[in-house]
Amino acid sequence: MTTHHQHQRDHRYHLPAGSAARGAYAVDIDPERAGWDRSALRVLELEPGGVHTLDTGGSEWIVLPLAGACTVRTAGETFELLGRESVFSGVSDFAYVPRDSHAQIASGAGGRFALAGAKCERRLPARYGPAPEVPVELRGSGTCSRQVNNFAAADTFDCDRLIAVEVLTPGGNWSSYPPHKHDEHVPGEECELEEIYYFEVADGGIGYHRVSPSRDGGTDVLAEVRDGDAVLIPDGWHGPSIAPPGRTLYYLNVMAGPGTERAWLIRDHPDHRWIRDTWRDESIDARLPLYTAHPSPGPEVTP
Secondary structure, three states: OOOHHHHHHHHHHEEOOOOOOEOOEEEEEOHHHHOOOOEEEEEEEEOOOEEEEEEOOOEEEEEEEEEEEEEEEEOOEEEEEEEEOOOOOOOOOEEEEOOOOEEEEEEOOOEEEEEEEEEOOOOOOOEEEOHHHOOEEEEOOHHHOEEEEEEEOOOOOOOOOOEEEEEEEOOOOEEOOOOEEOOOOEOOOEOOOEEEEEEEEHHHOOEEEEEEOOOOOOOOEEEEEOOOOEEEEOOOEEEEEEOOOOOOEEEEEEEEOOOOOOOOOOEEOOOOOOHHHHHHHOOOOOOOOOOOOOOOOOOOEEO
C-alpha cells in the first residue's frame, strides 16, 4: 500500500514533464532546486531560427543536441553541432562551454538541446566533442543488455566536475541493474555523486525507475516515467530502469560530486550483485547496438 508520505517523497524527486520548466527551458534543474551542491540540467527547446543566450556563472556546461542541430558560440569560438534526428537515431556531437563565460545557442531548423552542468572550480577551454570519438559501450547481457554512449564519462572527456552519459535500453530490458549507489566516499570503492536522470521513451511509451533508500530516511522513489520526466538521486540505491516491451527507453545521466577526484565509483546492492555473474553465460541482446558513432564532416570552428 502506498502511503501519502511516499507520494510526497515521489513528487519531490520525480519531476514529470513540465513540472521543472522555467523561462526558456522545458527542464531547469539547478542545485538550489534539487537541494544539493553541484549537478544541473536544462533542456532548451528552440523554434526554427531561435536564439538563446546564457551566462555560465560558476558552472561548466555541455550542450548536447537531443533532436536537431545548432550553433554554439562561446569564449571566442563557434561550434557547428550537426546533432541528430532524435536520441534514438544516432550519437551526437556536443560542445563544452566553460564557467565564467557567455554563450549563445542558435538553431536554424529548431530543436531540443540538453545542457548538462556542474558547479566547478577550474575554467577549462571551450571545446568540440566529435560524434565519432564518443565511445559506445554495450553493458550487461541478456535482458540486462543496454547501450551506453560515454560522451562525457570520467575517462573519456575532460571536465572539472561534470560526468554525463546516455543510456539506451531496448524494450523489455532492465538497465541501471543491479541497483547501485554512489552517495558516500569510500576510498577506492565508492565516490559521492549527485545524479539526475532525464528520460525519453520511443513512440510515446512509458518506463519505470526505482530508487530505494540506502540509509534511514533516504530517497525512496518508484516512478512511472515518460518523455521529458526527470528523477533526482541525491542518495540511495538506484535501479532498475525498466523499458516496456516494444519501446526503447533513453535516459541522460548528469553527475557531479564534492570529491577532488572526478571518478565514477559505485557499489552494487548486496542482494542483487549476483546478477553480474550471470552475464558471462549470456549473449548481449542482438538488438544492440541500436546505432554506433559514425564519421561526420567534423565541426566548423571559427576563432
